[in-house]
Amino acid sequence: MKLYTWLSAPNPRRALIFVAEKAIDIDIEEASDPDNPGQLSKRYCEKYPHRRVPLLELDDGDWIAEAAAVCKYLEALYPDNPLFGRNAKEAALIEMWDRLAEWEGLMAVSEVFRNTHRLFVGRGLAGYDIQIPQISELAERGKLRLGRFFNKIDERLDQNEYLAGDIFSFADITALCAIDFSLSRKLIIPENCCNVKRWYQAVSERPSAIG
């Protein structure tokens, strides 16, 4: 098996943190173009038409894309230290919070990043082989969504140590990657979100997050 990643992008980072948390020994290959690391390599795009990372290449030549699908597959092979839940209800809550962290957090920052960064002109969305124009209003909407995301998880983290409950899970990994991505864009955790700050400090200190 081989895990393809791309620089410091948040979605492959979700897989890298997961692999580190579970101490899975796996081949990791960088998918960027060596001459132009802001692009995926031509070879990668020809091989994997979804043009997104992370991606897991299996020993039989098949492949699995999408961070959550990649990590859930690895969890099935390496069940120790579960990050997708110990029973059906916990698994459902982790899946729900992971999707909310992805949809309301990660996608919101991506909307800001992809629609403003000069290196992503014509590449407003990941995964497309056609021109996707940047939309400045969408970057503004992303900031609005992100503010709501911080407040929403702050309410949740007022009642729970971690996003999906009392154990660290894949949902926390997704939210951490979303927030680090947002900090890299100078979009900071709002002053009043004390629970997010407490949680963020704790999860950032995990060896898997330090990398």
Add this chain to the structure above:
Amino acid sequence: MKLYTWLSAPNPRRALIFVAEKAIDIDIEEASDPDNPGQLSKRYCEKYPHRRVPLLELDDGDWIAEAAAVCKYLEALYPDNPLFGRNAKEAALIEMWDRLAEWEGLMAVSEVFRNTHRLFVGRGLAGYDIQIPQISELAERGKLRLGRFFNKIDERLDQNEYLAGDIFSFADITALCAIDFSLSRKLIIPENCCNVKRWYQAVSERPSAIG
């Protein structure tokens, strides 16, 4: 347990088709405002601050949101006739194709719908209690994405009977709901996508899809 839905919206429909496929006997409640069915009821929004449907209310008062999380939880309780895979690899492929159908299909149509329909002025995204302005460029981008989606799944369905492989799965349910939603917006399956048409006719004839 109770399953909350909302008129003919595609995400709750994913759950309704899943429940019908598996013949699960479950209480279903409409979450719309009886006086204004284009809105979720005030009671629903107060009870479930995520303001999205479907939602599963458990007997202990906890709740699970997000269609995929709701259905996966139900599959754990009712394992017969699995729609999320019979082994780890099948489960990973279903998860991957479900996410691609959601991200590239369902979200693309939603971008068109939410950013053009007169009843959704100020409600450009589901799940927000703040004004989300409509963005006309985003509706155009949604059409572009949708075209790519049809072509991408056509290539896939040239090699496979169903999206994730040789069995009908939750990924097919998501793609079906995305396409029916798109047809309702007069965004039709491109003429050259013969594999999508063959697959669409087959899945549309399933009793669960007829409803």
